Each structure stands twice: as structure tokens, then as C-alpha cells.
Amino acid sequence: KVNICGEWYDIDSDPALFPTDNSCPTWVDPGYISGDSEIGSEHDKNELSVSAVFSDEEMPEPKKAKNRTRNSSSVSNDSGIVEPEQEAERVPKKCNRGRKVGQSSKGNHLWEFIRDLLKDSAFNPTLLRWEDKETGVFRFVQSEAVAQMWGRKKNNTSMTYEKLSRAMRFCRSAGYFADVPKNGKFPKKLCFRFGQKAHGWKDL
DNA sequence: TGTGCATTTCCTGCTT
DNA sequence: TAAGCAGGAAATGCAC
Numbered sequence: 001k002v003n004i005c006g007e008w009y010d011i012d013s014d015p016a017l018f019p020t021d022n023s024c025p026t027w028v029d030p031g032y033i034s035g036d037s038e039i040g041s042e043h044d045k046n047e048l049s050v051s052a053v054f055s056d057e058e059m060p061e062p063k064k065a066k067n068r069t070r071n072s073s074s075v076s077n078d079s080g081i082v083e084p085e086q087e088a089e090r091v092p093k094k095c096n097r098g099r100k101v102g103q104s105s106k107g108n109h110l111w112e113f114i115r116d117l118l119k120d121s122a123f124n125p126t127l128l129r130w131e132d133k134e135t136g137v138f139r140f141v142q143s144e145a146v147a148q149m150w151g152r153k154k155n156n157t158s159m160t161y162e163k164l165s166r167a168m169r170f171c172r173s174a175g176y177f178a179d180v181p182k183n184g185k186f187p188k189k190l191c192f193r194f195g196q197k198a199h200g201w202k203d204l
Numbered sequence: 205t206g207t208g209c210a211t212t213t214c215c216t217g218c219t220t
Numbered sequence: 221t222a223a224g225c226a227g228g229a230a231a232t233g234c235a236c
Contacts, residue, residue, distance in 0.1 A: 109210075167211055169226065189224065
């Protein structure tokens with residue numbers, strides 16, 4: 001069993017997720033492990049193999065067609081007049097917003113989940129990796145796979161990296177993460193950095 | 205029962 | 221021009 005943020009992921013009951021032969025989890029792109037992939041290569045551009053782990057039902061839904069609910073200018077036609085049908089489309093989809101029933105918010109926080117993944121050699125550097133451990137800069141290697149694990153922990157099978165990254169940005173504004181130094185040393189994409197409120201990552 | 209926190213979801217606008 | 225990133229707004233579950 002592997003403990004991530006206090007939650008035990010059972011290798012035996014989930015062999016596809018955690019192979020028993022100490023090999024890499026099946027979601028990990030074999031090309032990355034074999035050395036065919038490096039940061040900046042095609043494999044590094046968010047290429048995923050999560051379909052090997054998550055069934056069709058478990059896979060996140062594709063991004064829904066965007067409903068424009070706030071900006072009236074974007075639903076008006078060329079003449080700037082909002083048609084009645086377009087007006088109807090502006091009704092907020094309140095029922096689809098926010099957390100769903102059964103999605104627990106208790107337990108560990110997102111930054112702790114990320115920290116624990118970095119702590120575990122089963123996930124570091126296959127799912128995410130240190131860019132600069134001294135300054136707390138890390139980078140998502142398999143961003144969608146990490147998002148799926150986070151969603152799994154929160155009973156939310158529709159979790160995506162887009163949503164996870166939004167939560168990461170909220171945590172950044174709260175001080176758990178910080179801005180990545182813009183000195184050209186780190187790639188801007190998929191890079192985050194632990195903030196002042198985060199602790200326990202230095203002694204990993 | 206009300207409030208605050210920590211997200212989650214949807215969206216627009218900006219940047220790469 | 222498309223994809224990714226940033227952030228606003230509204231909603232939720234939970235703890236207190």
C-alpha cells in the first residue's frame with residue numbers, strides 16, 4: 001500500500017494502478033520511463049496514458065460547450081442586439097456549479113497531497129518532479145494523471161488538470177504556493193512552487 | 205443556524 | 221490560431 005496524504009492506495013486491490021513488480025504505474029508513459037522522453041519533448045507536453053487506468057465511465061467528461069452566462073456582449077449578435085434565445089442561454093447553470101454531493105472537502109489539503117506525491121518515489125519523478133528542490137519549485141510531468149488521483153481522493157471522477165490548476169492558483173493566493181521565479185530558469189507551463197504556508201517539503 | 209475555509213465549476217481574457 | 225494560463229464569480233461541503 002502507498003500512503004498519499006493519509007489515504008492508502010491499495011496495490012493489491014488496484015493492480016492496474018500500482019503494479020506489484022515495482023514497475024512504474026500503468027498510467028505512466030513508457031516512453032518517459034525508458035528515457036525516450038525528456039522535459040520539453042513531445043512526451044512532456046501533457047501526454048497521458050490515464051486511459052489504461054481509468055475506464056470510460058471514470059474518465060473525466062470532455063470539456064462541455066461553454067455557456068456564456070455573464071458577459072452579455074459575448075452573446076449578442078453582430079448588431080449588438082441580444083436575441084431572446086441568446087438571452088435564455090445566459091441563465092446561469094447554478095445546478096452544475098460548485099462541489100457535488102459526496103465530494104468531501106475534509107482531510108488533507110491540496111498542497112499536502114502534492115507534497116506527499118513529491119515525497120513518494122512511486123510518483124516522483126514519474127507524475128511530478130522537482131525542478132529546484134532548494135526553492136520548492138516543482139513541475140507536473142503527468143498533469144492529468146495527478147488530477148485524476150486528486151479527484152479520486154475527493155470522490156470526484158470529473159477532476160481535470162484545468163480544475164486542479166485553478167485550485168493550485170487559489171492555494172497560491174492563500175500562500176500555500178508561490179509564483180515561480182521568472183528568470184528563464186524554469187518553464188512557465190506546469191510549474192509551481194511551494195509558498196510560505198507550506199511546510200514539510202524541504203525535508204523530503 | 206450562520207460563517208468561514210477550501211475547494212469545484214464555469215467562464216472570459218490574456219499570453220505563449 | 222490554438223492551447224495553456226490567470227483570475228473573477230458563484231456554488232458546495234464541512235467544521236466550528
